[in-house]
Amino acid sequence: MKSWKKLLLGLAGVFALTALAACSSSTNTLDKVKDKGTLTVALNPHFAPFEFKTIQDGKDTIVGADIEIAKAIADELGVKVKFSEMSFDNVLASVQSGKADIAISGISATKERQKIFDFSDSYYESETVLVVKKDATETYKQTSDFAKKSVAVQKGSIQENIAKANLSDANVVSLAQPGEAINELKSGQVEGVVLEKAIAQGYVDQNSDLAMSDIALKSDSNDAYAVAMPKGSDELKAKVNKVIAKLKKEGKIDSYVQDAYALSLKSSSK
Ligand code: ARG
DSSP: OOHHHHHHHHHHHHHHHHHHHHHHHTOOHHHHHHHHTEEEEEEOOEETTTEEEEEETTEEEEESHHHHHHHHHHHHHTOEEEEEEOOHHHHHHHHHTTSSSEEOSSOBOOHHHHHHEEEOOOOBOOOEEEEEEGGGTTTOOSGGGGTTOEEEEETTSHHHHHHHHHSTTSEEEEESSHHHHHHHHHTTSOSEEEEEHHHHHHHHHHOTTEEEOOOOOOOOSOOSBOOEEETTOHHHHHHHHHHHHHHHHTTHHHHHHHHHHHHHHHOSOO
């Protein structure tokens, strides 16, 4: 081949590569994930039965209903799944910065969050409750009984706002993990913990000194759980919604939650 032809071919190659690179820098979340071959999921695995750690085959493993959903999404995309563990108040930020592709962490798709993120269709209806000491259920009968008392919540969760709005005269303490909040309650540092019912149930079942209060807490936000994605993830969102619709139709989400709940009661680490 003549050398000028080689040069032309070479130039064409460089052109093609630059065009490819230019394309991929502007690709959507779906293409980004497919190119990498891995779906990185941000979560805070201290939230049984949705995500928590347990020992499986001698190894610390993250399990739960959200984990099954993440795996089903990765399967649909034909990629591997990687779980990126962090405190809950960093979960959404890591999707925003692009460190994680999506977040599945019992995240309530509130209106404020919808301004910053794309959310899938919801997959679980949540409800917020107050956990108290069993012997204090008679002392705390209404929200005003918490005046000048302390209640703990998970930092970055919607329960921070729910607690402040419903228990306006209480001192709301934000802690990194729900487990810490429960420990503070058990040791008498706080008088209540504001937590979602499915999670509270696990603590109440495992701690005979705790109970769920009858006090109803109002929430004005959209509390149902959904998968969070960066804004503009239309293609990925369509795939995620397809998976969620299928899992819901087959009754899988409920069975994931039930199975994970049973496992969480058995497992020592939460
Ligand atoms: N649903 C609440 C929220 O979105 C709490 C979620 C906490 N999740 C967790 N994995 N710790 O704010």
